[in-house]
Amino acid sequence: MELLQLQYFVRVAHLEHMTEAAQSLYVTQSSLSRTIRRLEESVGVPLFDRIGKKLKLNAYGQAFLPRAEKALFELEQGRQKLLDMRHPEQSSIRLAVTNASTLPQILQTFREQYPHIPFHVQMCATDEMESLLEKGDVDIGLASLPIHRDTLEYEIVLNDPILIAIPNTHHLAQKRVNELSLNELAGESLIGVKRGYHTRDLVDQACTKAGFVPTYILEGNEPARLGAFIEAGIGIGFLPATGIQTADDFSSKVRLMPSQPPLMRQIVLVWRQETYISQAAQEFRRVVRGHFAKSAENQKNYENNS
Missing domain, CATH: 3.40.190.290 (D-Maltodextrin-Binding Protein; domain 2)
Structure with missing residues (x-):
């Protein structure tokens, strides 16, 4: 079983269409088909029901998909950790945010303290944020409770x-x-x-x-x-x-x-369980904690003076 086979399988499983999957992977359809068949030969069972160019995950494929996704996720986490260890100055962070009102101040502080760390922010609803975190497409989420997926952890800030x-x-x-x-x-x-x-x-x-x-x-x-x-x-x-x-x-x-x-x-920081938290993500969490500690102090002062 090869890493490339798992990557191709997961993409085809999500799209359930050979042509679209091949285009998204920038490979020929024939090459993609051969790779999927080699994977099926390796595991000993068909993973898809085929109807022309359309494919549908069968019971074997549905059982195999979460394991394949987890394996790819763990390998990517390992790669990220090694890169972070070797080149900590090149660390970056991907964010998903549902609470936008405080974000400008947080990012301003983060950029002032860590001007060398690039970041990318996606504004989205809670369900989309949870999906991005679960797939490993973002590192940290900033949202409000409740968080619905058991695969995610959170910290109330x-x-x-x-x-x-x-x-x-x-x-x-x-x-x-x-x-x-x-x-x-x-x-x-x-x-x-x-x-x-x-x-x-x-x-x-x-x-x-x-x-x-x-x-x-x-x-x-x-x-x-x-x-x-x-x-x-x-x-x-x-x-x-x-x-x-x-x-x-x-x-x-x-x-x-x-x-x-x-x-x-309740405003929370959210991340996927068992995820490697990069140095950049750890520093971002520290900035968020500091920002909201100050907000809580301001609110307390307002209440005392009212």
């Missing part, structure tokens, strides 16, 4: 309060801190991110538990841009504290208040 942002012209803005109950928002015009975002899921679940269905008049993809609509008095919003940074950074036209009961999301 911040408990991030979700604050209620109320235009100062609204009567609820006159409430004292910690006096605003969530059920007082029943029937109010709300502004928030679209369904599928973890923050939205938390808010909707809390509102349902408080006895009402939230009424959204504006939904967006980028939490950082919702503040302008709240400032304009369009509605009341729910904003993660990390997206606001500090109270002084936010407009004087908006009152920020915690809800009762409190709403909280």
Whole structure:
């Protein structure tokens, strides 16, 4: 059994089409077919059911695929470790991020401290991030709980309060801190991110538990841009504290208040189990921990001064 055979098998298994697989691998279809047949001869069973140029993994192929993927993953991890040992100055990092609001500051700090380490960032939803991590296409993820795949590990780096942002012209803005109950928002015009975002899921679940269905008049993809609509008095919003940074950074036209009961999301660093963590990735994790430790301190100061 050869490494090339495993690489070709995994690609064909994912595409289930010989022509497309050959094109993606930059080899001829005949060469790819011969390599797959040699692998099948080596393992002693057919791995695909063939219908013309289309292939479909059979029961043998389905049983073999996760083992082949794991073998390739482990070999790549070994290669990465050796490269890191020999040329630590050439280390790089691949990131997948679902929480974008804090990323510019994190990357700025990382680049200032480690200008020689290149990085590549993909902005994506949680399920895509988990898939990229599982396949080894990225090294580290930055997301919110929950993480669904058992193959992934995570470290909680911040408990991030979700604050209620109320235009100062609204009567609820006159409430004292910690006096605003969530059920007082029943029937109010709300502004928030679209369904599928973890923050939205938390808010909707809390509102349902408080006895009402939230009424959204504006939904967006980028939490950082919702503040302008709240400032304009369009509605009341729910904003993660990390997206606001500090109270002084936010407009004087908006009152920020915690809800009762409190709403909280947990921000996590995520990586695949048994993955070799490069020196670059370790330094990135250190920068992330430091950034969120500072954010937690800023939030504590804000609460003490409110």
